[in-house]
Amino acid sequence: MAADAEPALDIRGLTVAYHDEPVLWDIDLTVPRSTILGIVGPNGAGKTTLLKAVLDLVPIASGRVRVLGDAYAANQNRVGYVPQRGSVDWDFPTNALDVVLMGLYGELGWFRRPGAAEKEKARNALDQVGMLDYADRQISQLSGGQQQRVFLARALVQEADLYLMDEPLQGVDATTERTIIDLLRRLRNQGRTLLVVHHDLSTVREYFDQVLLLNVRAVASGSVETAFTDANVRETYAGGMPA
Amino acid sequence: MDLLHALFSDYTLRTVALGAALLGIVGGSLGSYAVLRGQSLIGDAVAHAALPGIAGAFLLTGQMDPLVLMLGAAATGLCAALFVDGTARSTRVPYDSALALMLASFFGLGLVLLTYLQRHAGASQAGLDAFLFGQAAALVMYDVYVMAALGGTALIVMLLFWKELKLLSFDAAFARSVGLPVRVLNGLLTTLLVVAIVIGLQTVGVVLMSAVLIAPAAAARQWTDRLGIMVALAAGIGAATGVTGALISASVRNVPTGPTIVLCMGAVVIASLLLAPQRGVLWRSWQRRFSQAETPSHPPDQNARTPNVATDPTDL
Numbered sequence: 001m002a003a004d005a006e007p008a009l010d011i012r013g014l015t016v017a018y019h020d021e022p023v024l025w026d027i028d029l030t031v032p033r034s035t036i037l038g039i040v041g042p043n044g045a046g047k048t049t050l051l052k053a054v055l056d057l058v059p060i061a062s063g064r065v066r067v068l069g070d071a072y073a074a075n076q077n078r079v080g081y082v083p084q085r086g087s088v089d090w091d092f093p094t095n096a097l098d099v100v101l102m103g104l105y106g107e108l109g110w111f112r113r114p115g116a117a118e119k120e121k122a123r124n125a126l127d128q129v130g131m132l133d134y135a136d137r138q139i140s141q142l143s144g145g146q147q148q149r150v151f152l153a154r155a156l157v158q159e160a161d162l163y164l165m166d167e168p169l170q171g172v173d174a175t176t177e178r179t180i181i182d183l184l185r186r187l188r189n190q191g192r193t194l195l196v197v198h199h200d201l202s203t204v205r206e207y208f209d210q211v212l213l214l215n216v217r218a219v220a221s222g223s224v225e226t227a228f229t230d231a232n233v234r235e236t237y238a239g240g241m242p243a
Numbered sequence: 244m245d246l247l248h249a250l251f252s253d254y255t256l257r258t259v260a261l262g263a264a265l266l267g268i269v270g271g272s273l274g275s276y277a278v279l280r281g282q283s284l285i286g287d288a289v290a291h292a293a294l295p296g297i298a299g300a301f302l303l304t305g306q307m308d309p310l311v312l313m314l315g316a317a318a319t320g321l322c323a324a325l326f327v328d329g330t331a332r333s334t335r336v337p338y339d340s341a342l343a344l345m346l347a348s349f350f351g352l353g354l355v356l357l358t359y360l361q362r363h364a365g366a367s368q369a370g371l372d373a374f375l376f377g378q379a380a381a382l383v384m385y386d387v388y389v390m391a392a393l394g395g396t397a398l399i400v401m402l403l404f405w406k407e408l409k410l411l412s413f414d415a416a417f418a419r420s421v422g423l424p425v426r427v428l429n430g431l432l433t434t435l436l437v438v439a440i441v442i443g444l445q446t447v448g449v450v451l452m453s454a455v456l457i458a459p460a461a462a463a464r465q466w467t468d469r470l471g472i473m474v475a476l477a478a479g480i481g482a483a484t485g486v487t488g489a490l491i492s493a494s495v496r497n498v499p500t501g502p503t504i505v506l507c508m509g510a511v512v513i514a515s516l517l518l519a520p521q522r523g524v525l526w527r528s529w530q531r532r533f534s535q536a537e538t539p540s541h542p543p544d545q546n547a548r549t550p551n552v553a554t555d556p557t558d559l
Contacts, residue, residue: 019335052416055416055419055420056419057416057419057420076420076421076422077421077422079420080420081416081417081420083414083416083417087414087416088413088414089279089281089413092279092412092413092470093279093464093467093468093469093470093472093473094409094413094468094469094470095468095469099413102406102409102410102413102414102417102421103421105406105407105410105418105421105423106421106422106423107421108406110404110407111403113405113406114406138468140468154417158421
């Protein structure tokens with residue numbers, strides 16, 4: 001149980017650069033277990049890059065990332081990822097169930113195809129996000145909110161302890177937003193930790209336990225009450241408030 | 244009927260048709276991945292970059308064995324693909340510029356080598372210039388065996404790594420996050436594409452070869468929403484148009500095989516773009532007219548028959 005006492009995510013002095021230009025600068029962040037942390041900041045603040053740096057998808061210039069008390073590589077199968085909806089081509093010839101099954105490709109291993117047990121898991125995940133009726137639907141025929149929920153279901157089947165979600169509420173209607181937030185809270189109450197990139201400042205207080213205000217540097221982080229102050233928000237969005 | 248009879252009795256025609264069918268099957272299946280990943284033109288770069296490899300292999304060995312020439316073609320083709328990737332990743336040159344740059348450079352080198360060989364080593368007798376536009380009539384059964392062995396291996400590997408290649412093509416970042424070695428899989432897919440290209444060069448030539456990868460896959464995509472069916476359909480379209488092209492060029496005097504195959508594939512693409520249900524241009528315009536005619540008699544919220552369908556104007 002000693003390992004469980006470790007924070008879900010511990011980042012020290014993280015710097016990431018593209019072509020010698022810093023995208024993230026000297027980030028420190030500690031996220032305890034059973035927490036929903038919102039990441040807010042203007043466009044180009046490095047929110048997506050931060051998630052990708054944790055996932056080892058972009059090279060780190062300096063700093064250290066510890067995931068669930070160990071290096072990411074050691075705990076890779078305990079980390080779930082929900083990429084931005086716009087990062088894939090939704091005209092890809094496949095259906096919703098098949099996309100959810102992709103969440104199990106890692107643990108399936110080479111040469112094994114998903115069987116009845118995996119399909120049952122995937123259907124169950126689709127059910128949890130209210131998308132079971134759309135299992136056989138071609139993914140381009142789903143609305144933005146439905147595509148978002150398929151991505152969430154794909155992360156659910158991973159049964160991860162740490163989830164990194166890139167704008168899971170982007171472009172969804174109010175009802176879907178409710179469904180998703182309820183789901184995130186359920187996951188948190190099961191002891192999981194969620195990092196959620198978010199763009200709507202008006203809902204930060206309501207949705208998140210903790211917040212990271214990011215603009216290349218970590219302007220502030222911690223509980224919503226202490227970190228999400230007007231002064232910190234102004235500093236994060238210096239040069240123009242978001243619409 | 245004579246033509247069909249000849250297909251089974253005439254050695255040359257049978258060989259050419261078999262070769263064309265093989266390159267259509269392999270090119271169509273593997274080309275599906277290139278098309279879905281939006282990397283159709285990598286095939287063009289690899290095919291053009293194969294020319295210096297062919298010339299170089301002949302220069303080094305003096306042999307015309309298809310296996311030797313294909314090995315040379317694969318070597319420089321793979322090099323070009325790696326250079327494109329490396330340039331796009333580590334410099335500020337965009338992907339499409341890197342592609343154009345490598346295509347022109349390698350093809351230029353190929354033409355220089357070819358000219359040199361023609362002056363000095365009698366490559367025109369050897370028939371190396373046939374690799375520019377292909378010379379299907381020169382195919383012998385040994386060539387077809389080599390094509391079948393290489394292409395068959397590529398297809399088996401594709402089937403073995405089916406789910407990995409599917410996830411790689413749909414969402415590479417997620418693939419890495421579930422622990423798939425994306426770099427290795429990228430290399431594998433590129434290698435398979437290179438195999439699909441080099442086995443078709445003798446028949447279709449370096450200039451037109453990319454069409455064999457793109458056209459059957461683009462046509463197949465129009466008819467289905469399942470990856471498995473799309474790949475199978477692309478293979479079928481590739482085989483059918485390959486054989487049709489071979490038959491047409493055999494029955495009409497002075498019509499080259501490779502370009503005819505490519506034209507047949509183009510015709511299937513056009514027909515698919517126009518006629519396919521759901522995605523075809525004619526189908527969609529007919530559907531629009533139908534729904535417009537229906538509009539006034541229904542309240543707007545009941546008009547949409549599938550209320551949750553996302554309408555994407557860029558979706559063809």
